Structure formats: structure tokens, C-alpha cells
Amino acid sequence: MILFPQGRPTQRETFDEYCAAGGYDALKKSLSPTAILREISASGLRGRGGAGFPAGRKWAVAAETPATPRYVVCNAGEDEPGSLKDRILIAHRPHLVLEGTILAARAIQAGHAYIYLNETYDDCFNRMDEAVREATAAGLLGSLAVTIHRAPTVYVAGEDSAAIEVVGGKPPLPRQNVETLANVPPIIRNGASWFRTHGTPDSPGTMLFCLGDEMNRPGAYELPLGTSLRYLYENVGNGLKNGAELKAILPGGPSCAFLTNDQLDVPLDQESLKKAGSTLGCGVMRFYSKETCMVEETLRIAQFFARESCGQCPACRMETNMLSVMLERIQQGKADAALFDQFQKIVDFNRGKGYCALINMPGPPILSAIRLFREEFEHHIRQGTCGV
Ligand SMILES: Cc1cc2nc3c(=O)[nH]c(=O)nc-3n(C[C@H](O)[C@H](O)[C@H](O)COP(=O)(O)O)c2cc1C
Numbered sequence: 001m002i003l004f005p006q007g008r009p010t011q012r013e014t015f016d017e018y019c020a021a022g023g024y025d026a027l028k029k030s031l032s033p034t035a036i037l038r039e040i041s042a043s044g045l046r047g048r049g050g051a052g053f054p055a056g057r058k059w060a061v062a063a064e065t066p067a068t069p070r071y072v073v074c075n076a077g078e079d080e081p082g083s084l085k086d087r088i089l090i091a092h093r094p095h096l097v098l099e100g101t102i103l104a105a106r107a108i109q110a111g112h113a114y115i116y117l118n119e120t121y122d123d124c125f126n127r128m129d130e131a132v133r134e135a136t137a138a139g140l141l142g143s144l145a146v147t148i149h150r151a152p153t154v155y156v157a158g159e160d161s162a163a164i165e166v167v168g169g170k171p172p173l174p175r176q177n178v179e180t181l182a183n184v185p186p187i188i189r190n191g192a193s194w195f196r197t198h199g200t201p202d203s204p205g206t207m208l209f210c211l212g213d214e215m216n217r218p219g220a221y222e223l224p225l226g227t228s229l230r231y232l233y234e235n236v237g238n239g240l241k242n243g244a245e246l247k248a249i250l251p252g253g254p255s256c257a258f259l260t261n262d263q264l265d266v267p268l269d270q271e272s273l274k275k276a277g278s279t280l281g282c283g284v285m286r287f288y289s290k291e292t293c294m295v296e297e298t299l300r301i302a303q304f305f306a307r308e309s310c311g312q313c314p315a316c317r318m319e320t321n322m323l324s325v326m327l328e329r330i331q332q333g334k335a336d337a338a339l340f341d342q343f344q345k346i347v348d349f350n351r352g353k354g355y356c357a358l359i360n361m362p363g364p365p366i367l368s369a370i371r372l373f374r375e376e377f378e379h380h381i382r383q384g385t386c387g388v
């Protein structure tokens with residue numbers, strides 16, 4: 001694989017081990033900014049932070065903008081429930097992430113890079129701090145300044161414009177997820193066409209998928225994009241604990257639409273999941289057993305967004321609260337079926353009306369849950385209890 005060539009991360013890689021395995025060779029190729037940009041664009045690498053935007057295009061925009069100084073922010077805010085991949089990458093392969101950050105800075109000619117790190121990740125802070133010191137001592141940073149900045153542990157702090165507010169200033173810059181940047185050194189070292197031998201034509205490479213504690217084998221796993229959801233569920237995660245039967249899947253974190261158990265053959269890549277009615281997000285997979293009450297689960301997701309809305313935009317504050325209260329009324333049996341029609345209207349009305357994308361996030365899980373598991377919602381309305 002690309003990020004963990006030895007398979008699952010078992011030990012924490014040292015500077016010497018990283019260098020012995022070809023680490024920093026990409027940097028030592030001393031490619032020009034244009035050559036790095038060309039290779040990243042040709043590789044088809046897409047952002048792993050949730051939106052799947054092409055990294056090459058993002059970097060080209062930053063490189064072409066006349067404003068200076070330029071900065072790179074490596075986004076390790078990681079407050080998405082169930083996500084642990086950025087932590088694993090930084091804790092086990094800090095130099096891979098650092099080399100990717102240095103290459104991104106070279107590509108857009110930035111003089112300063114920030115590693116924006118979840119403030120609870122002390123282990124990562126120490127590892128990255130050590131890595132920066134080792135790379136500096138080895139003369140690998142050149143004139144690039146690298147600062148590790150602690151990110152507040154609130155969900156919205158990982159949104160890119162919020163991250164920039166936190167590190168200060170509003171310069172033109174790309175904000176890249178840790179995993180996106182970790183793909184950069186292997187691409188520069190081995191070439192774009194090598195990268196494209198993994199994954200699919202439109203979603204090349206691999207991705208780290210996080211499985212939760214409901215699975216027999218929870219953890220983060222690197223798989224080629226385009227691998228089937230079934231393979232991840234059955235062969236990697238080994239199914240749900242206690243032999244429970246599968247009912248639903250949330251394939252990309254809490255802001256994506258639910259899938260049902262008859263959609264296990266969907267390939268895990270951006271295009272296939274879109275066709276299946278959902279999104280890949282940042283690869284946090286949740287699998288729900290037949291015993292799960294989808295009303296309770298949907299309510300939990302709605303409450304999460306209501307809690308995590310920073311409150312700055314009135315539309316977001318009102319939308320997230322209203323959706324959560326409406327679901328609570330259904331869950332308690334204090335609503336009638338006419339309420340169902342209101343969800344779509346509220347979501348449509350508020351779409352795009354916030355400073356960030358959080359306002360768009362509760363729609364897909366809530367609307368898909370109501371559509372796919374309508375009888376469970378109706379049962380709650382009638383009885384105020386679960387029908388499962
Ligand atoms: C509410 C919210 C929270 C987010 N949290 C994170 C996060 O913790 N880490 C991250 O990399 N991206 C997060 N994102 C996505 C970023 O805004 C941005 O798209 C990403 O960092 C870009 O990197 P990429 O192009 O490498 O994917 C979040 C977005 C939103 C709307």
C-alpha cells in the first residue's frame with residue numbers, strides 16, 4: 001500500500017527508518033514548484049479531508065495567486081466522530097506527513113507551514129515536534145518555518161476557514177488534510193502513473209477507512225479506492241460483533257446519507273458512492289445492526305450537529321436546532337406524520353446559507369433515514385417507542 005507499505009501500522013517509524021526506506025527522496029529530487037504541481041495534478045490525488053477536491057487543482061490556484069506571503073496548513077483538527085486516521089498517520093509516520101507538507105509548501109512557494117493538530121493529541125504533538133527538529137537538523141526544511149498549532153476540540157474547528165482563523169491571518173493558502181499530504185511524497189518519489197496503478201481512474205490511490213467498535217475488528221485500514229464495501233465489512237472488519245445482522249451503513253461520517261444492507265457491493269470511491277446516493281466523506285464507516293433504532297440514531301446525529309454548530313450564522317443555529325427538536329418530537333411520539341414533509345423544506349431552504357458547510361451536513365443523514373426507514377419513524381410517532 002501507499003501510506004503503510006508494511007500493512008497495518010505496528011511500530012512508530014523513526015527518522016532513520018523513514019530515510020532508509022526512501023523517505024525524503026522525493027524532496028531530494030529537488031523538483032521545481034511547477035514540476036511538483038504537474039506530478040500531483042497528473043496523479044489525480046483527491047482530498048481525503050471530506051470534500052474529495054482534486055489536490056493539484058487546489059495547489060495550482062494557490063500557486064497562481066499573486067498575494068504573498070503564502071502558507072500551508074496541514075489539517076489534523078480531526079474531531080469527526082469515529083475518525084482516528086490522522087492521529088495514526090502522525091503518530092506512526094510523522095516524517096511522511098512532514099515531507100508531504102514541505103513538498104506542498106515548495107509547490108506553492110510558501111514560507112511557513114502550520115501543522116494544525118487536535119489539542120488532545122499529545123502523542124502526535126511530541127512525535128511531530130521531534131520530526132520537525134530532526135528534519136531541521138538534517139537541513140531538510142531549508143528556509144521553511146514549521147509551526148505546530150493546537151486545534152480546539154470542537155468539530156467546526158476542523159473546517160478549513162475556521163482553522164485559518166485559529167492559526168491567525170487570512171492569507172491565500174491551501175489547507176490540506178493530513179492523509180492527503182501523506183500521499184504526496186510517494187507520488188513525487190514514484191511518479192503519478194505509479195500512484196494511478198492503485199484505486200480507480202477517477203479516485204486513484206488508497207484511503208484509510210475507520211471502523212468503529214461495533215465491528216469485530218475495529219481500527220483504521222488502508223485499502224485501494226474502489227474496493228467493495230462488502231470486502232471492508234466482511235473481510236477486513238469481520239462483520240458486526242456477536243454475529244449481529246446488518247441493517248444500515250453510514251459510509252462517510254455523520255454528514256452522509258445512509259445506505260441499506262443490500263448496497264454492500266458498492267465500490268468505495270467518490271463516484272460510486274455518489275451514484276449510490278451517498279458520499280465517501282473522510283472514510284469513517286459506521287455499520288448498524290438490525291437491533292439499532294434508526295430514529296434514535298438519526299436523532300443522535302441531529303443533536304451532534306446542533307451541538308457543534310458554532311452559532312455564528314443564525315440560519316445554521318436555527319436549522320440544526322429545529323431538525324433536532326423535530327426528531328425528538330417524533331422519537332417521543334409527540335408529532336404527527338405531517339411533520340415528515342417539513343424536513344426536506346427546512347434543509348432546502350437553508351442550503352448554502354452558512355459561512356461553512358456545517359449547515360449542509362444534517363440533511364443527507366436525516367432525509368435518507370426518513371426515506372429508507374420510514375416505518376420506524378411512523379412506529380415512533382404512533383407509540384413513542386422503538387419498533388425494532
Ligand atoms: C464542520 C466541518 C468540520 C471539518 N473538519 C475537518 C477536520 O477535522 N479535518 C480535515 O482535514 N478536514 C475537515 N473539514 C474539511 C475541511 O474544511 C477541508 O475541506 C479539508 O481540510 C481540505 O483538505 P483536503 O483537500 O486535503 O481534503 C471539515 C469541514 C467542515 C464543514
